[in-house]
Amino acid sequence: MNVLIVLAHPEPQSFNGALFDTAVSTLHEAGHHVATSDLYRMGFNPVSGRHNFTTVKDPAFLKLQVEESHASETHGFALDIEAELQKLEAADVMIWQFPLWWFGLPAILKGWVDRVFAMGRVYGYGHIYDTGRFRDKRALLSLTTGGPAEAYVPGGFNGDLDAILRPIHRGMLQFTGFSVLQPAVHWQPAHVEPAARQDWLDAWAERLRHIEQEAPIEVGQY
Amino acid sequence: MNVLIVLAHPEPQSFNGALFDTAVSTLHEAGHHVATSDLYRMGFNPVSGRHNFTTVKDPAFLKLQVEESHASETHGFALDIEAELQKLEAADVMIWQFPLWWFGLPAILKGWVDRVFAMGRVYGYGHIYDTGRFRDKRALLSLTTGGPAEAYVPGGFNGDLDAILRPIHRGMLQFTGFSVLQPAVHWQPAHVEPAARQDWLDAWAERLRHIEQEAPIEVGQY
Numbered sequence: 001m002n003v004l005i006v007l008a009h010p011e012p013q014s015f016n017g018a019l020f021d022t023a024v025s026t027l028h029e030a031g032h033h034v035a036t037s038d039l040y041r042m043g044f045n046p047v048s049g050r051h052n053f054t055t056v057k058d059p060a061f062l063k064l065q066v067e068e069s070h071a072s073e074t075h076g077f078a079l080d081i082e083a084e085l086q087k088l089e090a091a092d093v094m095i096w097q098f099p100l101w102w103f104g105l106p107a108i109l110k111g112w113v114d115r116v117f118a119m120g121r122v123y124g125y126g127h128i129y130d131t132g133r134f135r136d137k138r139a140l141l142s143l144t145t146g147g148p149a150e151a152y153v154p155g156g157f158n159g160d161l162d163a164i165l166r167p168i169h170r171g172m173l174q175f176t177g178f179s180v181l182q183p184a185v186h187w188q189p190a191h192v193e194p195a196a197r198q199d200w201l202d203a204w205a206e207r208l209r210h211i212e213q214e215a216p217i218e219v220g221q222y
Numbered sequence: 223m224n225v226l227i228v229l230a231h232p233e234p235q236s237f238n239g240a241l242f243d244t245a246v247s248t249l250h251e252a253g254h255h256v257a258t259s260d261l262y263r264m265g266f267n268p269v270s271g272r273h274n275f276t277t278v279k280d281p282a283f284l285k286l287q288v289e290e291s292h293a294s295e296t297h298g299f300a301l302d303i304e305a306e307l308q309k310l311e312a313a314d315v316m317i318w319q320f321p322l323w324w325f326g327l328p329a330i331l332k333g334w335v336d337r338v339f340a341m342g343r344v345y346g347y348g349h350i351y352d353t354g355r356f357r358d359k360r361a362l363l364s365l366t367t368g369g370p371a372e373a374y375v376p377g378g379f380n381g382d383l384d385a386i387l388r389p390i391h392r393g394m395l396q397f398t399g400f401s402v403l404q405p406a407v408h409w410q411p412a413h414v415e416p417a418a419r420q421d422w423l424d425a426w427a428e429r430l431r432h433i434e435q436e437a438p439i440e441v442g443q444y
Contacts, residue, residue, distance in 0.1 A: 010271045010272075011283060011284040013283055040271070046268055046329040047268065047329060048323075050232075061235055062232055063233065064232070102335050102339065102389075102397075103392070103393025103397075105332070106270065106332075107268040107269060107270070107329045108333070110328075110329040110333075111268065111328075111329025114324065114328060146287070155444075156444075158393070159392065159444020160444040163388070164389055164393065164444060167326055167386055167389060168325075170325070170381065190285065221381055222376060222377075222380070222382040222386060
């Protein structure tokens with residue numbers, strides 16, 4: 001399989017970094033082709049704008065979807081976006097490795113979606129949800145939290161994690177056709193001893209060795 | 223009142239730009255002090271990292287909450303963050319003006335939250351949700367959508383907008399203590415004629431003239 005792993009954490013020594021490294025080496029050893037986007041290391045710019053494109057459809061008024069559609073027809077994406085598009089299009093499985101910040105993606109990853117998930121090339125023109133262009137692909141969120149598991153249940157301090165993740169699962173991944181795999185949630189790694197962290201990394205590696213056989217989950221609709 | 227209006231749109235001529243301009247002039251004319259953060263125009267960097275700070279707590283390992291807490295004790299925020307913190311702290315009412323992108327905030331605004339909502343100065347140490355530092359402040363989301371209103375109802379094409387906005391209302395605004403005002407949702411302005419758009423701007427201005435009296439809404443918990 002082709003696997004794309006996207007990392008959004010500023011500290012390579014973090015548990016997110018360790019989960020990313022584990023995924024890269026495990027999937028490589030399992031014989032898969034692994035592409036990566038380590039967004040902080042790449043200095044990825046998450047701000048969507050005219051610099052997404054080498055082409056211009058309307059110089060007088062910037063409407064991103066218009067420019068995206070035009071760029072899709074004319075090979076007009078900037079090099080950094082084109083490179084990400086090609087990784088995305090080649091992937092059979094995509095993994096996002098990130099810390100949950102403010103009930104969502106870190107901005108560097110949200111902006112990767114804003115810029116790379118372009119109308120025309122990625123979605124639209126009849127390709128959305130069940131007819132999405134990526135309906136043969138699967139995606140998996142691997143995230144860390146600052147709070148404990150019991151804070152993220154219905155009625156808990158922060159509330160149901162499935163509902164917190166729904167805008168990502170439903171609005172970004174299923175919207176573009178991805179099937180969603182069970183998220184890998186690593187609770188409060190900052191509060192966990194090194195031995196337990198190694199157990200978590202081993203379990204993550206073991207799961208990834210069988211990722212090819214994993215079936216998608218149902219994601220609740222709104 | 224002190225009002226802070228944050229805009230996250232790359233095109234000043236957009237309907238988001240018009241809503242922003244209307245809010246600035248209306249609230250100014252009503253006698254309020256209006257501060258603004260036009261994030262695209264400012265070239266705001268939404269990527270959280272060591273550049274948030276002038277101080278360093280741990281040079282060997284970057285944990286943002288540790289650095290935020292340290293910076294909060296030592297006046298150690300970078301100038302761009304300190305400026306936003308002062309606007310945020312002074313505000314009685316905060317308005318976010320943005321297009322809904324991928325069921326969430328544009329990255330430039332998500333990263334404004336990631337960087338400015340700092341542990342210590344903004345939340346934590348017993349200040350969270352009902353005990354949040356900003357519990358005397360109110361916040362209002364003013365957003366535009368690409369889809370029609372009927373797509374954003376329970377069971378609709380995209381689903382219940384209230385649930386889509388919950389990570390913002392609950393996880394960012396109420397988390398830091400804000401009371402939440404009814405969001406102002408402008409459906410598909412790209413598909414609306416200029417006369418109707420002017421009616422919307424007039425209605426927006428009329429609402430803002432009475433914003434001081436508005437009561438918060440209940441936000442569903444998870």
